[in-house]
Amino acid sequence: MPDPADDWREALRGKGYRLTPQRELILAAVNELGHATPDEVLAHVQAKVSAVNASTVYRTLEVLEELGLVRHAHLSDRAPTYHSTQGHTHFHLVCRGCRRVISVDAEDAAAFVESLTTRHAFTPDMGHLTVFGTCSDCQEES
């Protein structure tokens, strides 16, 4: 039986992509970091081994996302953040006050998804969704 941790090898081979150390390192970095920008991934990878190029990080993250091994969301107005697709699909709440990020299981928004589907003939991609707003702690301060 296949080790789930090796799924990425199958995924890459399945679409004719080659297995390279860079791809392995970058995927591992995303899994280890939680939510990381391309820059942070680059730094993390370079800390372990020597030189990996920024363009390789961008190109690799694109491939990994196409294969469904990672996903990205926009948690700030700056660079996107990538995260593993292991575990349940989730969307993000970002507090404008304290920048805190709350991950919410997509299941919790089933009714919202349903209403968009039936009332607007639209299937939302909840794994990409980021909801900006204010958490209760920051609400009180204002």
Place this chain on the structure above:
Amino acid sequence: MPDPADDWREALRGKGYRLTPQRELILAAVNELGHATPDEVLAHVQAKVSAVNASTVYRTLEVLEELGLVRHAHLSDRAPTYHSTQGHTHFHLVCRGCRRVISVDAEDAAAFVESLTTRHAFTPDMGHLTVFGTCSDCQEES
């Protein structure tokens, strides 16, 4: 009684900002264009009058948003789009297939807002929300 179309004058004065032709033109451009990127606003303004600078557009949009006269949302991975705050607060659905943008009244998501508030102590800013996904027309094609 004040003409609602002149509210922006009050809003600017209220916070000690000056009334300038650029600010009037840029606000008018946003109202006329519907959803426009800073670049599109610039082009629209320059079509009417002569030279307005890009940095003035950025600076002015920031001021207008602070005053609540416009809002911005991220309808693509590129530049943000600004829109008028006249009318009901709405959020956006963007189809990844055809790029179509559907505006949905925030009221329609009242239950979703409610659940985020009660279950996660989080007050979402629905006017900034963009939901990516696929419309029914593009769903069939895949």
Place this chain on the structure above:
DNA sequence: TTCCATGCAAACACTTTGCACCGTG
């Protein structure tokens, strides 16, 4: 041995900033 993947450097898209001049209040 064949191409896909990488590194490198330059180009790119969008935005921000410093500073001198301009014009509103």
Place this chain on the structure above:
DNA sequence: CACGGTGCAAAGTGTTTGCATGGAA
């Protein structure tokens, strides 16, 4: 006539691309 606003140019940030070399299959 003071000080906030603007234009301009340069710099900044994040990302993409063309091309030659390198390594997986």
